[in-house]
Amino acid sequence: MSIKNYFLGVLFLAFLPFFAFSQNETDKPVFVPEEGIDGKDVIWWPTPPTLIKSMLDIAGVGPGDFVVDLGSGDGRIVIEAAKRGATAVGIEYNPDLVKxxxxxxKQEGVSGKATFLNMDLFEYDLSGATVITMYLLSDLNLRLRPSLLKLKxxxxxxxxxxxxxxxxxxxxxxxxxxxxYPDGSFRHNVTNRGYYWIVPADVAGSWSLLGGQLKLEQHYQKIEGSWQNAGKSVPVTYGRMTGNRISFTIGDSEYTGTLENGRMQGTLKVSGETRNWEADRIEN
Ligand SMILES: C[S@@+](CC[C@H](N)C(=O)[O-])C[C@H]1O[C@@H](n2cnc3c(N)ncnc32)[C@H](O)[C@@H]1O
Structure with a gap:
């Protein structure tokens, strides 16, 4: 071994603990947040794991989903979604929470599926999301509502x-x-509530249906209206949209179907019989 290589070796061994320490340091969390620290429009307050489970269960989060948590805090919802095989992104204003x-x-082994963006949630383009989670405030939800209603x-x-x-x-x-309590004895129960919506397709307007005209009014996922034929008008009842799926009743006929490319089609049940139906849009 040459003198040069020997000293390079000694130098390497001398600095080995330092390199190892630096590596560990960068792997450590940047800080331990306290509940209630500042965000932008709302403070950080974490969703309990039991509710996260129910939220992701009810939305059926799994592989193929693109989940967006608006105001992602310490990343717990995003990480859980990624563990279920979804691609998930957290939008968070507080840079320390992002880090x-x-x-x-990384610790949970899902850094390839779970990413975090340090930005204002109101600036994020939601159009790619299949599932959106949030724990914000009523007024922030209302600010988001018009954008949410325009989603797929x-x-x-x-x-x-x-x-x-x-x-x-x-x-x-x-x-x-x-x-x-720390000794394991029961302290109290906490009840958390959550809400689940499915963005409804827009079906308001007039449709041609079975030789008559179906007129629909829509209030979010609820629909009502009438079917007009040969001077008669029959009310549409129990009308509902679930995404692209529609269900409603006209008289004794129970309709179910889907909206695709501006046309609705499906089956109707009446007097124990099942028939096909389709409706084309006349006007919005
Ligand atoms: C109540 S916490 C919910 C955290 C997480 N979603 C959960 O359920 O555990 C709300 C989060 O939104 C963040 N936040 C507040 N205003 C924001 C904004 N305009 N853009 C992005 N994040 C924001 C806060 O920093 C906080 O982490």
Whole structure:
């Protein structure tokens, strides 16, 4: 061994602990957040794991989904979604929380599926999302509502605690979690609520149906109206959209179907018989 290589070797061994320490240091979380630290429009307050499970369960999150958590805090929802095989992104204004989330995703082995963007959630383009999760505030939800309603029909939205005003949820979530003292004895139950919506397709307007005219009015996922034929008008009842799927009743006939490329088609049940139906749009 030459003298030069020997000293290079000694130098390497001398600095080895330093390199190892630096590596460990960069792998450590940047900080441990306290509940209630500042975000931009709302503070950080984490969703409990039991509710996260229910939120992701009700939305059926799995491979093929693109989940966006608006205001992602320490990344827990994004990480859980990634563990279920989804691609997930967290939008978070607080840069320290973003760094912590990235660290936690790496620790959990999902950094390839879970990414975090340090930005204002109102600036993020939601159009690619199949599932949106949020734990914000009522007024922030209402600010988001117009953008949410423009998303692809069938996009699922789940919110911890706060609703979307008069856009009623398709389903409600209630989760009761027992909390214990450090010695393991029961302390109290905490009940958390959540809301689940499916973005409805827009079907308001007039349609040609079975030789008559179907006139639909729509209030979010609820539809009502009438079917007019030969001077008679029959009310449309029990009308509902679930993404692209439609169901309604005219008289004794129960219609179910889907909207695709401006045309609705499906089956109707009447007097024990099942028939096909289709409707073309006349005007919006
Ligand atoms: C109540 S916490 C919810 C955290 C996480 N979604 C969860 O459920 O555990 C709300 C989060 O939104 C972030 N936030 C507040 N305003 C924001 C904004 N305009 N853009 C992005 N993030 C924001 C806060 O920093 C905080 O982490």
């Amino acid at each position: 912590l989330s990235e660290y936690r995703a 029909p069938g996009t699922r939205i789940v919110s911890n605690t706060f609703d979307l005003g008069d856009w009623q949820a398709d389903e409600n979530i209630t989760v009761t979690t027992p909390y214990h």
